[in-house]
Amino acid sequence: MTPAPGARARPSPLARAGHYAAEYLPPAALLVALVAGWELWVRAFDTKPYVLPAPSRVWDAFLETRGVLPGHIRTTMAESLLGLFFAALIGVGLAVVIALVPFVRRVLYPLLIVSQTIPMIVLAPLLIVWFGFGMTPKVIVVALVGFFPIVVSTVDGLTNADRELVGLVRSMGARRLAVLRYVMLPSALPGFFAGLKIAAAYAVLGAVIGEYMGGSSGLGLFITRAQTSFRVDRVFVAVVVVALASMALFAAVHIAARLATPWIYVSKSEEGTK
Amino acid sequence: MERNREPGRSVAAALVAARASQTHAPRQPLASTRDHNARTPNNPTQQPTANSRHMTSAIELRHISHAFGGGAVSVLEDVTVTAEPGQFVSLVGPSGCGKSTLLRVLAGLLVPSAGDALVDGQDVRGRPGAVAYMPQKDLLFPWRRALANATVGAEIAGQSKHDARERARALFPRFGLAGFERAWPVQLSGGMRQRLALLRTFLVPRDVLLLDEPFGALDAINRREMHRWLQEVWAADQRTVLFVTHDVEEALVLSDAVYVMTARPGRIQARVDVPFPRPRVPSLVTDPAFVALKAQLLTELDRGMPPA
Numbered sequence: 372m373t374p375a376p377g378a379r380a381r382p383s384p385l386a387r388a389g390h391y392a393a394e395y396l397p398p399a400a401l402l403v404a405l406v407a408g409w410e411l412w413v414r415a416f417d418t419k420p421y422v423l424p425a426p427s428r429v430w431d432a433f434l435e436t437r438g439v440l441p442g443h444i445r446t447t448m449a450e451s452l453l454g455l456f457f458a459a460l461i462g463v464g465l466a467v468v469i470a471l472v473p474f475v476r477r478v479l480y481p482l483l484i485v486s487q488t489i490p491m492i493v494l495a496p497l498l499i500v501w502f503g504f505g506m507t508p509k510v511i512v513v514a515l516v517g518f519f520p521i522v523v524s525t526v527d528g529l530t531n532a533d534r535e536l537v538g539l540v541r542s543m544g545a546r547r548l549a550v551l552r553y554v555m556l557p558s559a560l561p562g563f564f565a566g567l568k569i570a571a572a573y574a575v576l577g578a579v580i581g582e583y584m585g586g587s588s589g590l591g592l593f594i595t596r597a598q599t600s601f602r603v604d605r606v607f608v609a610v611v612v613v614a615l616a617s618m619a620l621f622a623a624v625h626i627a628a629r630l631a632t633p634w635i636y637v638s639k640s641e642e643g644t645k
Numbered sequence: 646m647e648r649n650r651e652p653g654r655s656v657a658a659a660l661v662a663a664r665a666s667q668t669h670a671p672r673q674p675l676a677s678t679r680d681h682n683a684r685t686p687n688n689p690t691q692q693p694t695a696n697s698r699h700m701t702s703a704i705e706l707r708h709i710s711h712a713f714g715g716g717a718v719s720v721l722e723d724v725t726v727t728a729e730p731g732q733f734v735s736l737v738g739p740s741g742c743g744k745s746t747l748l749r750v751l752a753g754l755l756v757p758s759a760g761d762a763l764v765d766g767q768d769v770r771g772r773p774g775a776v777a778y779m780p781q782k783d784l785l786f787p788w789r790r791a792l793a794n795a796t797v798g799a800e801i802a803g804q805s806k807h808d809a810r811e812r813a814r815a816l817f818p819r820f821g822l823a824g825f826e827r828a829w830p831v832q833l834s835g836g837m838r839q840r841l842a843l844l845r846t847f848l849v850p851r852d853v854l855l856l857d858e859p860f861g862a863l864d865a866i867n868r869r870e871m872h873r874w875l876q877e878v879w880a881a882d883q884r885t886v887l888f889v890t891h892d893v894e895e896a897l898v899l900s901d902a903v904y905v906m907t908a909r910p911g912r913i914q915a916r917v918d919v920p921f922p923r924p925r926v927p928s929l930v931t932d933p934a935f936v937a938l939k940a941q942l943l944t945e946l947d948r949g950m951p952p953a
Binding site: 533535536538539540541542543544545549553554557558560632633634637 | 749752753754773774776777778780782784786787788797798800801802829830831832849
């Protein structure tokens with residue numbers, strides 16, 4: 372038997388290091404260049420720190436706030452994770468009902484789209500009026516932002532399940548629920564994770580917006596305090612932390628997707644090997 | 646490939662074990678399944694229809710007609726096909742003659758425009774679940790490893806997952822899949838996927854198997870090997886098989902009876918009994934009687950083709 376055309380020997384460690392360098396070096400170099408340019412700009416034109424702080428000043432601000440930041444990060448991450456959890460729960464639940472009952476789909480879909488046109492800046496203060504200054508309104512904001520991409524992509528996955536595969540399990544005696552379990556839900560898993568990734572990317576931002584409108588802890592509150600005392604350098608610290616937190620959450624979902632849908636990541640070049 | 650000295654034995658034992666745990670009542674021994682009067686019905690709750698009071702065929706398609714597109718395209722016209730319990734019956738016909746449509750009717754996935762479809766005397770029109778059906782495409786579940794793919798039917802039928810997997814594992818070597826139990830479907834070759842789909846169909850606990858061109862994707866050498874062991878595997882528990890193919894020789898080697906269908910709209914051109922004793926040896930295909938029967942089938946096929 373001849374080897375499959377895509378089959379190759381495992382690359383050497385050196386070759387792999389080279390591969391990673393080629394992949395990650397250009398974006399890293401660009402980032403360094405941008406930060407360096409920013410620093411130079413601020414020094415050259417003597418820009419006031421309350422207009423635009425230099426990266427070095429932002430770093431100093433980070434060192435100053437090192438003690439209080441973890442508590443705020445914990446609050447914001449807890450809200451983000453809880454919000455994502457409810458977004459996934461509600462998203463999948465709605466997706467299943469929408470995919471199985473055409474009537475619900477017709478009734479609910481326009482409403483779902485309307486729910487996404489409400490600006491969170493408008494809704495968040497109202498939620499605080501309704502639910503107080505605790506975590507609840509923030510979790511709701513995150514869930515509201517996150518459930519929509521999850522519903523849309525999960526419904527797609529459920530309704531695009533291979534019709535012939537559905538026919539096959541029906542021929543084996545599967546009723547509606549068994550068809551859902553054996554074909555539709557597994558088919559929807561990749562779509563669900565695609566939606567969850569989008570939701571994860573916006574979750575931290577949602578929580579921060581919620582906190583921005585009022586709260587006792589969290590990165591949003593940290594930003595509000597920094598702004599009212601004209602500490603723009605601290606605002607930048609928070610911005611960087613939010614970006615890193617969002618990336619971490621996104622990466623976590625990506626890893627979860629790999630673990631939950633391993634067949635997607637099987638290389639076809641392994642065909643015919645044991 | 647290393648061969649067992651008694652190749653039929655291990656497979657037979659495994660399949661008999663598989664069948665022993667079926668939800669259905671065990672089948673009658675071969676001798677009595679061939680004798681309609683002596684046969685006890687499998688299912689005590691069946692309601693015999695007026696036309697079948699004297700016997701219950703395993704498969705009975707009566708005057709089936711079907712048209713797609715609101716009657717615009719007629720694919721089947723007055724098709725009547727019968728298979729007795731334990732019989733291996735083939736449908737041979739040109740592409741697009743409605744062979745696969747007939748199987749979908751029996752699988753309960755398609756309600757024909759007219760006619761009756763019975764499995765063990767029960768109306769199966771629009772009622773899936775009565776047969777083990779293998780569609781033309783292998784239709785493996787991408788998210789299940791090979792072993793878990795093999796046991797889907799058994800799991801849906803409510804059998805213990807663990808027992809089903811053990812039985813499937815025992816059959817993997819015989820289906821040429823040894824060592825691939827944990828492979829994902831995308832990692833299997835076309836022939837392996839087909840064999841896995843066939844194994845899955847065999848593990849569906851039903852008395853009637855519908856096989857839609859199961860060896861269509863295999864090369865000629867693999868095909869002959871598959872013919873040999875399909876006969877062994879089938880002989881182990883003698884389930885009723887309705888086998889669709891466009892290969893006349895394949896139909897003759899495997900079957901007790903062959904139906905020849907015409908080009909679309911599909912009608913039954915002829916029914917031919919295949920008298921050769923079993924087990925059938927590979928050299929049978931050069932036997933003058935076999936060749937003569939093959940010639941007869943080919944003639945019938947030609948007569949069913951539209952005039953050029």
